[in-house]
Amino acid sequence: MPDALQLMRTRRSPRIPDLEAPGPSAAELDTILSVAARVPDHGKLVPWRFLVIEGEQKKLVAAELLPLLRKAHPEATEDQVAKEPGRFAHSPLVVTVISRAGPHPKIPEWEQVLSAGAACMSLVLAAHAMGYGANWVTGWAAYERPCLDLLGVGAGERIAGFIHIGTPKAAQEERPRPPLSEIVTRI
Template identity: 50%
Template sequence: MSEFGRGSPQTLEFLRTRRSHPSVTMSAPGPDDAQLTDLLTIAARVPDHGKLAPWRFITYRAPQGERIGAFLSELYARKNGPLDEAQTDKERTRFTRAPVVVGVVSQAAEHPKIPIWEQQLSAGAVCMTLVSAAAAAGFASQWLTEWYAFDEEAGRYLGLQDGERFAGFIHIGTATQPPVERPRPDLSEITSNWTETD
């Protein structure tokens, strides 16, 4: 059998057992600049109809997270009323839990040949590939959105330009505890064989 036909049992086992880690359980260290560049390079290797690269990255480091948290806390209170201590702490620490957060920005736009939906799916593939690459590199990782991913004012503060939206925020750090497995779908309930109908 040729080298290209052997497959990789280790990779399959990694994919079977990969698990996200809650960002609140992460600590330093995160990837350094060289490691992060490598992870983002891997993440960009996804299906991309038309080679549009309809996505980009914004990186946030924990020291910047304190300023971001202060802004998000004020914005959330302005839109939802006074916050109690627990909610204030939750908003203030959203970008400091993991040492590195990567915003994956979808730049999907009208195109004569490539549907917007396909461009958005490509951004989702970037998120999942980055989560998997980070885990394969030995880091804890989690893909989150939260309310600020969909808030126009928060989006501008976090770096969005006109017509863009966040596909997600990938939190990357070091695990402080084992991840907890969660129930997975029953394959028999989500799989069917196509049959022709009249």
């Protein structure tokens, strides 16, 4: 088993069509979600929650998303229409991270949003550490109100990401990362 640093240095996001069964077991998923719930959280507000979409529910969600996509994006090609909701049905498991950030007398909303992003990243890394692949995506379904209604996302909530998790069917190629010289400065 590689050490934690090696895992973080080698992580890649597999393409969703490359994420296959098996996905995490129920016990493994609980571990992944527990790791995600340990993120820094200024004020201990728990400004996020997790919606698990798995099993038969994936197909139902995918089917219900289809007409919503056609309505929201009449310009979408048949290929896009067929592909997009099908993503939900493809990967073994999707964890939706929902931000509950909002106005607070002491904790800026921005910091609550950042905490939801941290939860997404912890989910991805925990899945990776267990030997699974994970891909954090949003896409049209994260922003269309009818889709949010379908998923039970409330008026004050936002989707931080759909984290697709499964077993990568192919090794991931490396992609260029920004050189530290371009992103690090010192005072």
